[in-house]
Amino acid sequence: MSNDHQTPGAQSLRRALHVLRTLAVDHDSGMSVTEVIASTGLERSTTHRLLTCLVEEGFADRDGKRRYRLGLEAMRLGFASMSRAPLVASYERLLKWLCMKTEDTVFLIVRQGDYSVCLRREEGAFPVKIFSTRVGDIRPLGIGVGGMALLASALDEDIIRIKSRHGKQLESAGLPSGIIDRVISRTRHKGYCEMLDTVTQGIAGVSAVIPEPSGTPFAAITVAGISQRMTTERRGELGQLLISALNEHA
Structure with a gap:
């Protein structure tokens, strides 16, 4: 030194x-x-x-x-300096387009170790806004649909470690081990994650990870809204919209 x-x-x-x-x-x-x-x-x-x-x-x-x-x-501190990070700049137009297309709130979520961090949010035209997640919010992976999408993309041994280390926080959020396993299995099968009234009552969301050819995905995009808007059919449509949009952007 x-x-x-x-x-x-x-x-x-x-x-x-x-x-x-x-x-x-x-x-x-x-x-x-x-x-x-x-x-x-x-x-x-x-x-x-x-x-x-x-x-x-x-x-x-x-x-x-x-x-x-x-x-x-x-x-x-690290993520406060990333408001204009390359990742945000690269996906800013897509976030705004998804926000306009869905009229719901759109988030850019990244993984940092065992945690997910919200880097960006765009609010749609729908009058009821989602305030359960704000820029800079940090949560253990699995809490929140974006964090769950990222958790599902992790290696199995990584998932076991995170569930063990943060089990109390996950259970407090209504996510015991059995529920997490079912959501992860469904997410891997569909290619996107969906959660309804799980962490926050009255809120539902759909999220898909940003493809990472060189390794495990470290970022995801989420569309969230009130549960009444997020019917089973609409969640499926949003999931396919996210997958298509992210693949085209890649």
């Missing part, structure tokens, strides 16, 4: 940022204190003090096995 032009008096801040960058490299599996020490070269007492502070402030997270990952506050 040596640099002839480092700002005097900022050593502690610089060390904390170095720890954050280190956690970001291995966010999915997490890192032990020993692994952070090996990667940063910091002393154990310094590393432990910085990690404890980062956890207290929400910039790092420690699980039951004492492994550290980026926390929600770190994610919020």
Whole structure:
């Protein structure tokens, strides 16, 4: 970390940022204190003090096995800077077109580790708006139709780990393991995800992942509206519309 032009008096801040960058490299599996020490070269007492502070402030997270990952506050900062990210810019016209076509609310959802984050929302002409999801909202994968679409696209072992780690939050949202498994199976069969009155009563949505030829999809587009509008037939139509639109855009 040596640099002839480092700002005097900022050593502690610089060390904390170095720890954050280190956690970001291995966010999915997490890192032990020993692994952070090996990667940063910091002393154990310094590393432990910085990690404890980062956890207290929400910039790092420690699980039951004492492994550290980026926390929600770190994610919020990262995604706050992405309002004009290449992904948003690339899909902005499609989001607006879907919004005009459906008259409902359209969301761009991305995956970050175990979580889904709303990057963009477009509101349609229908007078009843959907406020259950806002830009910057972060939820465990599976909570919300976009997060469920992304969860269904994950590897089976990844799904098992996420269900185990976030089981309490998923169950609190009305999503016990059995329901999640059924939704994932249906999503994989149809190619899109649909949820009705599951997380928020009176709200329904349809979501499909953005094709990712080089690996596992990390983003999805969702159309959401009040349940009365989202009949079985309309959900099917929206699902096919999303699949077609995303394939044409790819």
